[in-house]
Amino acid sequence: MTENLKPDTPEQLEEAVAWAVAEKQPLEILGQGSKHGWGRPVQAAATLDMSGLRGITLYEPEELVLSARAGTPLAEIQAALAEKNQELAFEPGDWAPLWGGAAGAGTIGGMLGCNMAGPRRIRQGAARDHFLGFSAATGRGETVKSGGRVVKNVTGYDLSKLLCGSFGTLAAMSEVTIKVLPKAEKSRTVLVLGLDDASATKALSAALGSPHEVSGAAHLPAQVAEASEVSYVRAAGGPVTAVRLEGPAPSVAARCASLRQELAAFGETEELHSRNSALLWRELADLTPFVKQPELALWRMSVAPTEGARLASKILEQRPGLHFYDWGGGLLWFGLSPGGDAGEAVVRGALAGTGGHATLVRAPQEVRQEIPVFQPQPAPLAALSRRVKEAFDPHGVLTPRRMYPEF
Amino acid sequence: MRMPEPDAEVVARKGEIVKALQEIVPGEGVIFDPKELAAYESDGLTAYRQPPLITVLPETVEQVSGVLRYCHEQKIKVVPRGAGTSLSGGALPLADGILLGLGKFNRILEIDYENRCVVAQPGVTNLGITKAVEHRGFYYAPDPSSQIACSIGGNIAENSGGVHCLKYGLTTNNVLGLELVLIDGTVLRVGGKHLEAEGYDLLGLLTGSEGLLAVVTEVTVRILRQPATARALLLGFDSSEAAGDCVAAVIAAGIIPGGMEMMDRPAIHAAEDFVNAGYPRDVEALLIVELDGPEAEVNHLIERCSDIARSKGAVYERLSQSEEERAVFWAGRKAAFPAVGRISPDYYCMDGTIPRHRLPEVLRRMREMSERYGLRVANVFHAGDGNLHPLILYDANRPGELQRAEEFGSEILKLCVEVGGVLTGEHGVGVEKRDLMPSMFSETDLKQQQRVKCAFDPDHLLNPGKVFPQLHRCAELGRMHIHRGQVPFPDIPRF
Numbered sequence: 089m090t091e092n093l094k095p096d097t098p099e100q101l102e103e104a105v106a107w108a109v110a111e112k113q114p115l116e117i118l119g120q121g122s123k124h125g126w127g128r129p130v131q132a133a134a135t136l137d138m139s140g141l142r143g144i145t146l147y148e149p150e151e152l153v154l155s156a157r158a159g160t161p162l163a164e165i166q167a168a169l170a171e172k173n174q175e176l177a178f179e180p181g182d183w184a185p186l187w188g189g190a191a192g193a194g195t196i197g198g199m200l201g202c203n204m205a206g207p208r209r210i211r212q213g214a215a216r217d218h219f220l221g222f223s224a225a226t227g228r229g230e231t232v233k234s235g236g237r238v239v240k241n242v243t244g245y246d247l248s249k250l251l252c253g254s255f256g257t258l259a260a261m262s263e264v265t266i267k268v269l270p271k272a273e274k275s276r277t278v279l280v281l282g283l284d285d286a287s288a289t290k291a292l293s294a295a296l297g298s299p300h301e302v303s304g305a306a307h308l309p310a311q312v313a314e315a316s317e318v319s320y321v322r323a324a325g326g327p328v329t330a331v332r333l334e335g336p337a338p339s340v341a342a343r344c345a346s347l348r349q350e351l352a353a354f355g356e357t358e359e360l361h362s363r364n365s366a367l368l369w370r371e372l373a374d375l376t377p378f379v380k381q382p383e384l385a386l387w388r389m390s391v392a393p394t395e396g397a398r399l400a401s402k403i404l405e406q407r408p409g410l411h412f413y414d415w416g417g418g419l420l421w422f423g424l425s426p427g428g429d430a431g432e433a434v435v436r437g438a439l440a441g442t443g444g445h446a447t448l449v450r451a452p453q454e455v456r457q458e459i460p461v462f463q464p465q466p467a468p469l470a471a472l473s474r475r476v477k478e479a480f481d482p483h484g485v486l487t488p489r490r491m492y493p494e495f
Numbered sequence: 496m497r498m499p500e501p502d503a504e505v506v507a508r509k510g511e512i513v514k515a516l517q518e519i520v521p522g523e524g525v526i527f528d529p530k531e532l533a534a535y536e537s538d539g540l541t542a543y544r545q546p547p548l549i550t551v552l553p554e555t556v557e558q559v560s561g562v563l564r565y566c567h568e569q570k571i572k573v574v575p576r577g578a579g580t581s582l583s584g585g586a587l588p589l590a591d592g593i594l595l596g597l598g599k600f601n602r603i604l605e606i607d608y609e610n611r612c613v614v615a616q617p618g619v620t621n622l623g624i625t626k627a628v629e630h631r632g633f634y635y636a637p638d639p640s641s642q643i644a645c646s647i648g649g650n651i652a653e654n655s656g657g658v659h660c661l662k663y664g665l666t667t668n669n670v671l672g673l674e675l676v677l678i679d680g681t682v683l684r685v686g687g688k689h690l691e692a693e694g695y696d697l698l699g700l701l702t703g704s705e706g707l708l709a710v711v712t713e714v715t716v717r718i719l720r721q722p723a724t725a726r727a728l729l730l731g732f733d734s735s736e737a738a739g740d741c742v743a744a745v746i747a748a749g750i751i752p753g754g755m756e757m758m759d760r761p762a763i764h765a766a767e768d769f770v771n772a773g774y775p776r777d778v779e780a781l782l783i784v785e786l787d788g789p790e791a792e793v794n795h796l797i798e799r800c801s802d803i804a805r806s807k808g809a810v811y812e813r814l815s816q817s818e819e820e821r822a823v824f825w826a827g828r829k830a831a832f833p834a835v836g837r838i839s840p841d842y843y844c845m846d847g848t849i850p851r852h853r854l855p856e857v858l859r860r861m862r863e864m865s866e867r868y869g870l871r872v873a874n875v876f877h878a879g880d881g882n883l884h885p886l887i888l889y890d891a892n893r894p895g896e897l898q899r900a901e902e903f904g905s906e907i908l909k910l911c912v913e914v915g916g917v918l919t920g921e922h923g924v925g926v927e928k929r930d931l932m933p934s935m936f937s938e939t940d941l942k943q944q945q946r947v948k949c950a951f952d953p954d955h956l957l958n959p960g961k962v963f964p965q966l967h968r969c970a971e972l973g974r975m976h977i978h979r980g981q982v983p984f985p986d987i988p989r990f
């Protein structure tokens with residue numbers, strides 16, 4: 089049976105890692121395990137349960153900054169922000185239901201460890217862009233800090249960037265500091281109906297190249313649109329392209345009117361107001377189309393926006409699937425049958441030459457054991473990544489091989 | 496400032512090294528004449544000067560790779576240099592080192608409007624990118640004051656900011672991809688035209704690494720559509736406290752201005768004397784609040800900011816009525832450094848960041864220091880994000896004044912750290928703040944940063960003597976003392 093170590097203080101966290109190093113017992117770092125299914129299966133002697141390191145330690149709304157222990161539930165942080173009419177501007181999705189978990193689960197540390205980012209990524213960046221500083225226990229059993237509590241800081245290497253998206257393989261964070269932002273007053277979404285994927289990308293590109301400050305740019309092929317909770321989207325009876333505008337009320341109204349005019353050249357337009365607009369983008373951030381189809385393996389591909397539609401058609405020529413686009417066409421979500429290699433050869437084959445990358449976000453454990461979950465890297469880059477891992481965790485005790493089979 | 500002891504053996508081999516480099520970079524690209532080398536002896540931090548052993552100006556990635564591979568094999572130090580505008584001595588040469596100038600990498604390789612990005616060589620200036628796309632209504636958002644001269648490669652090295660970064664982010668938030676060369680000559684690519692580079696975020700790590708990890712040979716950056724309109728409010732206050740309250744209230748109201756700058760009385764007077772921007776002279780603090788974006792939004796928010804300013808006791812208010820007037824508002828702020836240069840033979844520009852609400856206290860303590868050191872100080876401040884630029888006025892021709900100015904500066908930066916801020920907001924550590932690093936980081940923190948350095952450059956050949964006050968050998972840093980059995984099973988809750 090695996091041990092479950094649950095430190096309550098940064099000192100205990102350091103001690104737990106020091107024990108793992110001395111006993112050569114790898115640890116799997118877990119917040120609430122809400123995204124446990126993402127990544128390669130980890131063989132560890134013990135889990136390092138971070139949920140005991142809990143609580144907001146600093147929140148200064150007027151300074152746009154919040155610090156919390158890494159195991160603090162994300163829901164607790166979002167509730168505190170909502171009270172001051174602020175939010176995590178990069179719109180992290182609630183992904184636990186993707187693996188059958190309860191909605192609303194997850195910790196701030198886990199969210200940063202996975203570098204979450206929702207539809208607003210195109211305007212506000214990802215978790216990495218809002219992560220200001222941390223304290224963490226490295227795989228040497230030492231507590232180190234990096235960054236600070238101010239946005240503008242170039243003192244020393246930006247190690248926050250490395251930890252963000254490292255899936256617990258470099259260090260176990262004890263406390264983190266993030267930048268927070270005011271919530272937009274209003275949200276509206278312009279819909280363009282009936283576009284195929286390639287025309288949709290052009291419409292999204294036109295919207296993103298306009299001065300209207302677009303904060304969401306997605307395309308839902310018919311199959312995805314038909315399953316939407318938003319009646320206007322469902323009732324469209326075909327593909328729906330969506331462009332979101334946010335800001336003060338008079339501004340949103342004016343931009344919405346202009347954008348509708350400009351996008352009319354592409355097709356029939358419609359608009360969603362506050363509630364429906366919020367519902368649609370929540371659906372996309374939370375990947376609801378794939379929550380509803382739990383049997384599908386789920387791929388996430390990031391490419392130049394103009395490559396998205398071509399990539400999708402190449403995949404669909406070889407394998408049926410459920411897909412939609414976010415980030416102006418540059419983020420492609422693909423649900424494929426999980427049999428065999430879960431479509432890996434098809435996906436990565438189609439991706440070759442685009443410069444982009446694909447990650448298998450959801451698949452049965454035996455598939456994730458066998459095929460590269462994260463995009464395989466060219467040898468020199470893989471060697472460098474390994475040296476970076478060793479700089480933090482020379483004995484490979486922290487969440488080993490979650491990202492790559494070699495380390 | 497103590498730099499690593501020059502290696503006499505390397506210096507003695509200069510002739511042989513020149514020949515080897517000429518094989519890699521033919522033509523005029525290898526500079527070794529002492530008179531010509533003098534042009535490279537300092538960067539924007541002119542208090543420190545040291546001609547390099549040799550300057551190399553490669554023109555291709557293959558040449559950069561060849562030079563680095565040679566230096567790696569021969570254990571010769573390399574200092575990369577962009578436009579040489581660093582204010583922290585990041586490109587200060589070494590007597591026994593090669594200065595690797597990227598100035599010939601000055602071409603824009605691709606403009607991709609559909610994917611909203613530009614691919615450029617690192618020697619292209621920051622403003623050069625905006626100039627290349629502005630006819631189509633686009634721009635590159637980070638705008639350091641040196642943007643007319645500083646290179647995009649240097650911006651990557653320093654993670655440069657500018658007056659608009661509260662709303663639009665720093666360099667790190669606007670870079671999509673890099674081509675880089677490691678010290679052993681390996682050429683790598685991270686990122687591209689897509690968002691989120693794969694694997695560990697090396698793109699984020701390299702941005703702001705001050706030329707210590709790799710040499711960048713190509714950069715892909717995001718471009719944005721220019722805001723439809725911009726208007727600026729000039730606001731005067733009787734105290735810096737009131738001005739600071741106004742900044743906090745604007746942000747608390749959910750407004751993120753495109754730019755929000757503060758100047759204190761000495762800076763206002765120097766700027767007004769220099770450019771006649773129409774600033775009021777009888778206020779203690781001046782704010783420039785600029786709103787940009789769709790016209791309806793700007794007009795709406797400007798009114799709200801104006802209401803907030805009045806409620807916070809603004810004693811002076813003027814709204815730009817035209818693009819010309821807005822430019823005049825900024826002219827004073829942008830000329831603040833040269834303006835201060837007119838009222839003092841020399842000035843020393845600091846760059847700490849503080850939590851904004853500590854501003855009144857920091858200004859008060861700086862006034863006390865100013866009296867104690869007998870040196871005047873003028874303050875310009877990126878008020879939105881807490882980045883403070885105190886300008887210490889001194890005269891280098893008076894014995895001891897430079898040293899006093901430096902001591903004053905160190906004390907200011909330590910104060911920034913004491914109140915919860917950092918040593919440098921956008922100018923970098925370089926040589927200038929190297930020895931102050933222990934005031935912000937523990938020995939353990941600094942050793943961990945150096946282990947990351949070792950993953951890229953195990954022999955400390957790239958830009959040594961910068962950022963870290965003490966260089967540890969990588970073998971020593973990698974060592975770990977594990978006493979099996981002596982670490983008890985952790986006494987922590989388990990289930």
